[in-house]
Amino acid sequence: NPSLRALAERAGVRIGTAVDMAALADDRTYRRTTAREFNSVTAENVMKWESVEPQRGVYDWKPADDLVRYAHAHGQVVRGHTLVWHSQLPGWLTTGVADGSIDATELRGILRNHITTEVKRYKGRIQQWDVVNEVFEEDGSLRNSIWLQQLGPSYIADAFRWAHAADPKAKLFLNDYNVEGVNAKSTAYYELVKELKAVGVPVQGFGIQGHLAIQYGFPGQVAENLARFEALGMQTAFTEVDVRMILPVDEEKSATQASYFRRLLDACLGARSCKSFTVWGYTDKYSWVPGVFEGQGAATPMDEEYGRKPAYGELREGL
Numbered sequence: 541n542p543s544l545r546a547l548a549e550r551a552g553v554r555i556g557t558a559v560d561m562a563a564l565a566d567d568r569t570y571r572r573t574t575a576r577e578f579n580s581v582t583a584e585n586v587m588k589w590e591s592v593e594p595q596r597g598v599y600d601w602k603p604a605d606d607l608v609r610y611a612h613a614h615g616q617v618v619r620g621h622t623l624v625w626h627s628q629l630p631g632w633l634t635t636g637v638a639d640g641s642i643d644a645t646e647l648r649g650i651l652r653n654h655i656t657t658e659v660k661r662y663k664g665r666i667q668q669w670d671v672v673n674e675v676f677e678e679d680g681s682l683r684n685s686i687w688l689q690q691l692g693p694s695y696i697a698d699a700f701r702w703a704h705a706a707d708p709k710a711k712l713f714l715n716d717y718n719v720e721g722v723n724a725k726s727t728a729y730y731e732l733v734k735e736l737k738a739v740g741v742p743v744q745g746f747g748i749q750g751h752l753a754i755q756y757g758f759p760g761q762v763a764e765n766l767a768r769f770e771a772l773g774m775q776t777a778f779t780e781v782d783v784r785m786i787l788p789v790d791e792e793k794s795a796t797q798a799s800y801f802r803r804l805l806d807a808c809l810g811a812r813s814c815k816s817f818t819v820w821g822y823t824d825k826y827s828w829v830p831g832v833f834e835g836q837g838a839a840t841p842m843d844e845e846y847g848r849k850p851a852y853g854e855l856r857e858g859l
């Protein structure tokens with residue numbers, strides 16, 4: 541009964557999961573299963589800015605260090621998530637910008653320092669960094685974040701240049717949701733990558749989160765989307781796959797979910813550029829979905845007791 545990890549190793553791909561550090565500390569089954577089933581890990585929260593610098597100049601690296609150490613001990617690579625995002629920012633930063641005590645010039649320095657400090661700390665130990673996360677709206681316009689408002693669109697190129705200077709070997713990714721298929725948002729990324737590459741910005745990967753919901757159907761033109769990024773010389777990765785549903789679970793929903801996991805995995809395995817497929821948690825016991833999407837859940841390949849669902853079986857079949 542080979543693990544997902546064993547099959548992935550034969551296939552030459554990374555199979556990853558987001559890791560909940562509280563669960564890793566408290567739950568022995570979680571620790572064992574994370575090591576057995578995956579050869580890549582992503583911090584679900586502990587590498588985010590609010591977690592690593594909760595007060596200005598006061599850093600808390602402990603849980604992120606713990607994850608990097610766990611990964612090393614178990615022969616896993618680490619995806620770094622995430623350096624520049626509009627969400628989960630520390631209060632001192634959002635407050636400072638809102639009340640005008642941090643102006644644009646200072647903010648740019650703060651961002652540069654944040655990226656440099658975090659990337660250098662894990663230099664050589666992070667395979668891929670999600671440098672910018674969720675920078676576009678659904679219609680393909682740039683998201684109206686504090687970064688865009690204060691620094692203008694050049695913050696994106698700057699972030700990649702700063703990250704590259706801090707760890708030249710790490711593969712640097714853009715990352716977003718609702719960009720599985722060809723649509724206005726993924727096309728905005730495609731155009732951005734072309735522009736960045738044209739002026740020599742170090743960007744190497746396009747991360748597709750892959751947060752699907754069965755009630756919305758499966759996205760169209762996933763293979764075509766991967767192919768067009770590949771044609772630009774980009775790596776691709778599925779970085780946060782889960783497939784939620786409106787509860788309660790039934791057999792049909794569970795089968796649809798399984799097929800959605802499989803179809804994303806097949807798209808990855810069918811693209812030379814895609815060597816990494818990460819789920820956003822693998823057990824419903826710790827999934828973020830019920831807390832955020834009311835009435836929805838059961839989004840991962842294992843139930844709350846680590847029982848394998850049809851989705852787990854499809855991932856295994858696909859690998």
Ligand code: XIL
Nearest residue numbers: 584585621622673717749780820828
């Ligand atoms: C989520 C985590 O899973 C939650 O625990 C947290 O409360 C909020 O963030 N896109 C991302 C991830 O890039 O960082 C988000 O993770 C899920 C959506």
